[in-house]
Amino acid sequence: MKWSKAFIPTLKEDPKEAETPSHRLLLRAGFVRQHQSGVYIFLPLGWRSMLKVMQIIREEMDAIGAQEMMLPALTSAKLWEESGRWEAFGDDMFRLKDRKDHDMALAPTHEEVMTDLARVYLRSYRDLPQIWYQMQTKFRDEPRPRAGILRVREFIMKDSYSFDATWEGLDHSYELHRKAYKKIFDRCGLKYTIVKASSGLMGGSQSEEFMVVAPSGEDRLAICEECGYSANVEVAQAEASAPPESPFKKREKVYTPDVRSVEEVSAFLNVSPALIVKSLLYTDGEKWILVMIRGDHEVNDAKLAKALGPDVRMASPDEVMDRFGMPVGFVGPIGIEVDEIIADKALKGMKGAVVGANEEEHHIVGVDIENDVKIDRFEDIRTVVEGDRCPNCGAPLKVVNAIEIGHIFKLGTKYSESMGAYFTDKDGSRKPIIMGSYGIGVGRILAVAVETYHDENGISWPITIAPYEIDIIEIDPRKTADVTEKLYSGLLNAGVDTIWDDREATAGFKFKDADLIGYPLRLVVSPRKVKEGVVELQFRRDGSRTDIPIDSAVEKIAEIVSEMREKASR
RNA sequence: CGGGGCGUAGCGCAGUUUGGUUAGCGCGCUUGGUUCGGGACCAAGAGGUCGGUGGUUCGAAUCCACUCGCCCCGACCA
Known part of the structure; x- marks a missing residue:
């Protein structure tokens, strides 16, 4: 992409409504724009990163045999009434009526629709197991949207659902998801913790959350730095530290x-x-x-x-x-x-x-x-606090803020029983399908990546989810157009995702934009260095720079990029 | 839902307390010229229902009432 033709509206000044780093920087760097409270537009850069995240998710879900499909967002009230969640969701559900006055809902999640599909087609143990997933817009009328795309009312979620004949089967499907999620978040370059969690409105027996520690997070985690124990404070159990000696000896x-x-x-x-x-x-x-x-x-x-x-x-x-x-x-x-x-x-x-x-x-x-x-x-009826004793090793626990990016649930038979999704087992008996459900907030991956990787100059993307991998900065487009053109087309041919900053602007201006947006690599083409037969490669993360000969530049950069992609995947 | 803050040009803001003629500033934008390794400079320009409605007044961005929207904290939440 040539920058001069691109739609990348960066802002010189901080938008006043944004306080959280990811909110501020995603707005400033031209990734998103607000449409209304808790509803965002993804601009070209933001959408490129979203698509990269989604592609990683797709590859890893497909790798565990999950099948992608697309369900409606516009759903009938009937299904929700069957599961009891028409009531349970309350004001969090966006509701509307069609012209025939039928109640409808914009789906906040899809257990009901998936179960409805399963109960019709998964009739025999021979049809099981199945894992179905989709990446789709969810609607939740949050009481208080906040921090840009961190808590929103309309957002893209990868949600998958497993259908098994046995509890061992559910354990297996759950474990497959757990492993796939680790790979996904590893490939996105994130540092996360897996914690025991509460299953809340979803129901079911067991759930774990994938959390990224960040000051702006709304969840609170009890973590033990000694043994690695971690749990959401909602469910964490720990022995309290002893109170001080009381001055009152007599009642x-x-x-x-x-x-x-x-x-x-x-x-x-x-x-x-x-x-x-x-x-x-x-x-x-x-x-x-x-x-x-x-x-x-x-x-x-x-x-x-x-x-x-x-x-x-x-x-x-x-x-x-x-x-x-x-x-x-x-x-x-x-x-x-x-x-x-x-x-x-x-x-x-x-x-x-x-x-x-x-x-x-x-x-x-x-x-x-x-x-x-x-x-x-x-x-045990209290919420764990900092300083409590770790249930595993007794060391004092820390409590930190974190952002939830994924949540996996063993649902069991909650939905299959309430909605009548039964199959016939080998012995001819009729049993409820055993289900799991698994979610990833796609936009939140972007948000936590920014929360984790930013400095005073802007974002510093993990290469796997950066909108472009390398930004060619031309110091003086009039003098080096031919060299740059060759480097640009060479990099594209080598499969490097490249943007070429060919704008008529000063070098400083281009550097500032590059810092702000956070491309992991920059290739600086200056008349001075071109004369010496070299170009300069710069790394956003550590600020290091190195000269490479023009002749071997494409090959060398392609090599570095592929190493960096590997490293982000760990 | 409770508490706090905000709404004036595309963006960031001043002006509102104490009403007064033509509503300012910086950035951005347009045109011309000069510049070209960390958000360049000079010159000339364009751009406004002061969130909305109603009221008070000779006169309202400014005062009053109602209302819409946005942000932050809390409650809530998968």
Whole structure:
């Protein structure tokens, strides 16, 4: 491509709406443009990179025997009603009606459509296993789109679905995906972590996420630098670090006027939040449950739901006032009348704790949790925090932000049973198809690559997903056109993805654009060096440069490019 | 949904507090000339429903009401 003919609208100044590096740089470098909140246009450069990512995905999916197809984005409400997700998705689903007033949805994912296809055609164990996939636009009306293409309402996803006759078969399909995903992300040059995850709305028994650590990430990971353990904090389990020695040796009620929150109590009594116990009231509408957790910890809703059942919710301050006659800030476990008291495991054996006194303006200090409180059971109901002990090796855990780029699920029979996808097994019995589902956010790969590989001058793409592999920068197009033309066509013929900056602009201008866009290689053609019979090859990643003779330049560069492609693949 | 911020030329911004004649600046764009290894210089130009609607006023970018859109934080989320 000749740059003078290309549509590459780079911006000299930072767009004001962009704060996250990937957002700012993808806009500035002319990869994407915003159409509306959470909806983006992919410009030529951005789309080239997307296509490269998609081609890598396609090759690796095909390599495990997966078959690509294309499903509709416009789907009928009927299917979603069968699985129960017409309700479950709530406002996150884009809904519309057709002219006959039928309910439709723009699909946020495709388990239902795939299962609908499977139940018609996969009738015998002989038809199994199958892996089907597509790369297609998904629609999710996110409550808060953010950070450019990181969280959007319309995005391209590679989603695949496995259909097996046995649980061992599912394990195998899952493992195939796990390996393919590693190859895909390796080839994209990304550094990622695989973590245990929550399956959330998808359902199913087991899931893992592929995460890239980045400050702008919305997910939080507990990681152990000693043994490599890592898990999403949603599901991570770890032993809490011990609280400090309590100054309160004796149990007594103290006057704590206007002091309610953990921070206030901590400041007022001059005691660590780890020695304060929060008492939270939950209810399912009939039963009342007191949940106890350390002041420096947070309740993990997913874990709590597992312990208490899905219908239990936190009571509102008004409800607590109605039922117990006191503000939530002073609720405590001693003497309160509830149906059950459940405490987080971290409270086991705790002495000298501070709890609410069940009386306005008072707290009780010096509480021996196990002896002074009638706790019905201890459960792990908190979210892991930095400093907790690694469940594998006991080292202190770190908590870091990360971006999810892939997620693999063992769905089991959730959809096959609810939607009636059964096959006839060898012995003639009728069984539900055992399913898995596997997703990759294609645009997010671009975003995390930029998050990982950028500096103050711009992006520095892994060569495998760069919009072009090399940028020929002509210092003075009038004097070197013939040499450059030969290099350009030579590189194209050698299979090197090349753009030629033939614009009438100063050298500095071209260098700045090249830095910003982040082509991994630059070939500088200057009148001075051409006279010496050489051209200069520059590397974006480390800034190094080397002169090579014009005669062997094409051959040499093709060699370097192919090495770099290999290296990105590891 | 709660909190905060923003909307003026293609982009980035000033002007709004305290209403006043022709709405400015930088970049970009057009034409001509000079330059040519890190976002060149000179000259001449073009480009605006001041997000929208309604109101107050002799007069509104500026004041008032309503409204639309965008960003950030939180809640939420696969």
